[in-house]
Amino acid sequence: MSTGPEPLIIVVEDEEHLATGLVFNLQAEGYRTHHESDGDSALAWLLAAPQEGPEAPAAILLDCMLPGTDGFAIVRALRAAKRFVPVLLLTARSRTEDILEGLEAGADDYLPKPFDLNILLVRLKTLLRRTAWQTEATAIVDPSPPDEYAFDHHLIRFDALELIAPHGTTHLTLMEADLLRYLTDREGKIVPRKEILEQVWRVHEDTDTRAIDNFIVRLRRYIETDPGNPVHLLTVRGVGYKFVA
Incomplete structure (x- = not known):
């Protein structure tokens, strides 16, 4: 039985080879994808995207270091606009202060580069599962x-x-x-x-x-x-x- 379109995952990554690999593997897992390669275009797209329905982003895989607006600023802008789509930061900067800056900005999780694809997929599924729980909690009476x-x-x-x-x-x-x-x-x-x-x-x-x-x-x-x-x-x-x- 069909349950509707698969989740739409937004990949914001300027390294072409990494973005191509992420998009390929996400689609192989059954997700739909949309890719942006610079911060300014990504932020504009995300702010214009619907917040509900099949074309609403289900999660964002967001590189911290981007041309134009960086990942930290993108998260802050989304949260300031009351857009709470889950964000998984992809960071090549391993200093604790940098990781905490991303979490303080409003990201939901982070993954240092280079990362294992299987770990990324598990982290993504965890974020999507939490979103599903939130939706169910408001839709049904849980005993x-x-x-x-x-x-x-x-x-x-x-x-x-x-x-x-x-x-x-x-x-x-x-x-x-x-x-x-x-x-x-x-x-x-x-x-x-x-x-x-x-x-x-x-x-x-x-x-x-x-x-x-x-x-x-x-x-x-x-x-x-x-x-x-x-x-x-x-x-x-x-x-x-x-x-x-």
Whole structure:
């Protein structure tokens, strides 16, 4: 029985040989594809694309370093325009600060170059599966317990990637939701920065980094009444962070 068109995957990559290989293998997996080779054209195309229906992008494979607008700026522009299509960053820059810049911009996942094709396909399927879960969560009544965490008039819906607060609802990226889950699971305990980097974002560094602080600042805007004086997402100076419900 037909279930409609296969997901449309957008490949934004300026290296011709890599883009050709990605498009070929994605189509071999049954996906439809659209390719853009520079940042300016890609951003214009993505902002004009429909957000619903068979021609809406299902996911974006986005190179960080592009002619014109770079991948980080593209993600920021999409999120600012309230377009939350999943983004998998492809980065040749392996520094932790660069990876975190992409996640802070609003990307859902990242993959350093060179990468294994099978790993890329698994990461892509994971993003598409999360999107399908979100759609199903709003369309049907699920008898299983909701994947939620409530605190101080806030509700984190991990299954729907949403944070519901008195001032409104915020769409979370996969990485934001994963970080909030990690912290809320350890409510009241100090979580070192290095642990977050390794366990949440799979970044392995020999030394600690403060690049993650910028990411925490954004999360505070979501959950704190006064982000400058947080009461839930606390910094433990010189160590890491602690979530207090």
